[in-house]
Amino acid sequence: MSPRRVKAAVAAETGGAIAPSKSQRAYELLHDRIVAGTYSPGYRLVLDAIGRELDMSVVPVREAIRRLEAEGLVTFERNIGAKVAEIDELQYHDTMEALSFAEGAAISLAAGLFSKSDLDEAREINERMRVSLAAFDPMQFTALNEAFHRRLSDVCPNDTVREIVDTCWKRVGRLRQSTFSFVPGRATASVDEHEAILGLIREGADPRRIELAVRAHRLATPDAFLHRTQPPQS
The missing domain is CATH 1.20.120.530 (GntR ligand-binding domain-like)
Structure with a gap:
């Protein structure tokens, strides 16, 4: 069965609702905490800790952080890692x-x-x-x-x-x-x-x-x- 048909089958079984991917879950959690101020500017985002909290590996967490970086909410510095972007x-x-x-x-x-x-x-x-x-x-x-x-x-x-x-x-x-x-x-x-x-x-x-x-x-x-x-x- 093709990926598209698999996705359609899953949607049919769940009434049309498809559970968000691990990367999407990580993105939504980090995004909401950043814009709400829970994670303040300069706050360091530790991939391992976030992965443990969400019960997932660091791979989807890293993908989520890349999305946030593209949106300007996160910055990445060598030898420091990812952190919440400072407000200019x-x-x-x-x-x-x-x-x-x-x-x-x-x-x-x-x-x-x-x-x-x-x-x-x-x-x-x-x-x-x-x-x-x-x-x-x-x-x-x-x-x-x-x-x-x-x-x-x-x-x-x-x-x-x-x-x-x-x-x-x-x-x-x-x-x-x-x-x-x-x-x-x-x-x-x-x-x-x-x-x-x-x-x-x-x-x-x-x-x-x-x-x-x-x-x-x-x-x-x-x-x-x-x-x-x-x-x-x-």
């Missing part, structure tokens, strides 16, 4: 700064164009963020945060500005899927700032005022992150 603080700040300008412009250009449905949906997302604070999951919170921001910036009538916003979001995701795990105190403040931005839009505030509020909000998290990671001054 300058690149991260520059990208977030660019996003603050692009998103501020996008939302200010959309001022006056938001429908009741647009604002209701954005507020519903923000309320889900507020509820999630009780059992804080940095990955989930980050996904909701992006959904909130995109719900507002997608109303922008300027296609080019929207494309720039999208590019910046994707670049932020490649740099680090969540920084809220490093500055959890920013989560509550972020939800409150979202509510304030929605308030400005609902009351028909001057677009320039909305733009500045969005920019200040967008830069607050990277500023908090960079301040937290700076070594104490002697």
Whole structure:
């Protein structure tokens, strides 16, 4: 029987669900721990230990680490081995700064164009963020945060500005899927700032005022992150 038919037969026997490969299991475990902050930047990934935890050899673990390395989440150094990639603080700040300008412009250009449905949906997302604070999951919170921001910036009538916003979001995701795990105190403040931005839009505030509020909000998290990671001054 060909490999394809074997795969189809297994799928039929299991109701269409095929168990993930060992490499996929290792990848998912490491990926989730890295983006959740369980494995912090610089954390050394010991293949033997990971293999024992997952009850598998180092071969699928090595394959998983190669995938993570290609995604920029892991680095490999001679005589040291694999470790969680350090966050390039300058690149991260520059990208977030660019996003603050692009998103501020996008939302200010959309001022006056938001429908009741647009604002209701954005507020519903923000309320889900507020509820999630009780059992804080940095990955989930980050996904909701992006959904909130995109719900507002997608109303922008300027296609080019929207494309720039999208590019910046994707670049932020490649740099680090969540920084809220490093500055959890920013989560509550972020939800409150979202509510304030929605308030400005609902009351028909001057677009320039909305733009500045969005920019200040967008830069607050990277500023908090960079301040937290700076070594104490002697």
